[in-house]
Amino acid sequence: MTPEQLSSALVAALTRLVDDGRLTLPDGVPSTVLVERPKVREHGDYATNIALQLAKRAGVNPRDLAQQLAEEIVTDDGVASAEVAGPGFLNLRVSAGAQGALAGQVVTAGDSYGRSDVNAGQKVNLEFISANPTGPLHLGHTRWAAVGDAMARVIEATGAEVTREFYVNDRGNQMDVFGASLMARAHGEEPPDDGYHGAYVADLAAKVVAEVPGVLDQPADEQLVTFRETGYRLQLAEQQAELDELRTHFDVWFSERSLHDSDSVEHGFDRLREQGRLFEADGATWMRTTDFGDDKDRVLVRSNGELTYFASDTAYYVNKRERGFDPCIYLLGADHHGYVGRLSAMAACVGDTPGEQLEVLIGQLVKILQDGEELKLSKRAGTIVSLRELIDLIGVDPLRYTLIRYPVDSPLTLDVADMTSKSNDNPVYYVQYAHARLASILRNAADLGITVDGSYDASQLSTEREGDLLRALAELPRVVARAAELREPHRVARYLEDTASTFHKFYDTCRVLPQGDEDVTDLHRARLVLVAATRQVLANGLGLLGVSAPERM
């Protein structure tokens, strides 16, 4: 009996009470009843506070209502006991057989266990990183790469179709500055003051020279273009290769230039004009974002005729919407927080509802320490911690996992020593180790000729540790659904850590396979199914984070 089934059973019980006239609910019976796992064991396998919530509306004492519900719910075969506690909680115990059945269900469901179709039909656009193609990706980008990709996987697991999109800012003044910086380095000169000064610039310049042998003999204006364009192509390719290595794969790399090569910008303006949000003033063209709470109106076309970045952004959003996406999610760093107000207002200006078609998630910044010193990440100053270095220093699995396991709205301080440590102060190995342990048991079982099949006796799984583990496995579907709904993939990681811990405790007290020349009993078989189910849950969860589930460690 899963929490979902228990919840349905409670709804059914309430419905019976109402139908029989034993209970009056003016607003009707709620469609779902929240069932939670109590922290204290004495409070049962599951508990619900539904009586406390309904008592006022029903005009009865919460404990009396809980008592009525208790008497009704125990008639269900899967419920072993129900008792009223405290101000009106209902503490429930599930029968071993009903609970143990889950293990077989998980094994049968396999890779699909934990997935659902609650968001089926939804077309989600998830934009993240969107770095300028003028330098290597750094630590900040790496956090969004890991979190964004995990978020995409989690949302996909609820049935939605998710497009991962990277917006390439390949237009504007910074591209020329980038070209000029490369060109200067190629000639052994210092880049301009406002240019790019990182050590990578000289390396990249050398690559351009290698790729285009005659470049240094080209006329200056032509040479600038060659450096800019070739440097752009090489730098973008490097970003793509590194993200690939981090297992973050984008479906669409969307070039800002392509918006301008097509009529997308004009098209966006048309939309604003239709909505009456465009106006001219001081020789510039503006969007009236103050109609929707922005603190000032925003310029789209400057008085010198140049388009602003925000003009591109607006066109891009309209483009996404016309490709059928709803919602469009933006994952931005805290340094872009000032952008949220105008993005939301922009969505309203083109006729959408901010918070529905457009969602902005702000992630806080990351700091990384090594030997107590902060690794700096200023691209322009040149001392950067790049994605490449992080992968080499920490490894893909620990890097991804560590960045994903914290909520994005909390600022983060990470220590290199912790992330590379191969002990249980490193949660990624704690979870992976549990998986490897489980895989090992399954290998040993196969050697003994014991197979996992559906005909086990579920009621054998009757001890406390087995019950704890079964209840942990039962949580995966709602953890995934909740993580998707709240856009918080870190919940999956935390869940895996809890579940791994619950498994280790089970392993400590419950022998799975027969020892020596012992006969194979129903208990052995049942526990083996539980082991197979646990392995499946950890593997599915790690898969949602894009972290590997090793068979051996």
Place this chain on the structure above:
RNA sequence: GCCCCCGUAGCUCAGCUGGAUAGAGCAAGUCACUUCUAAUGACUCGGUCGCAGGUUCGAAUCCUGCCGGGGGCACCA
């Protein structure tokens, strides 16, 4: 000045859309491997949930004010 995020054990952080006695890992100390992976488990120590009010059966969680830290407020990208 205005806006956003954060403030929980010595450290790094959870806290399940308001629930019962606030948790985990690390750090400090103790114990358990002839037995399926000890990268594990058991136990001890450790707290005015920044401060003050408010909302209610009930607040770390919601509201207001204050204090402290981070970030942001361009006809830049």
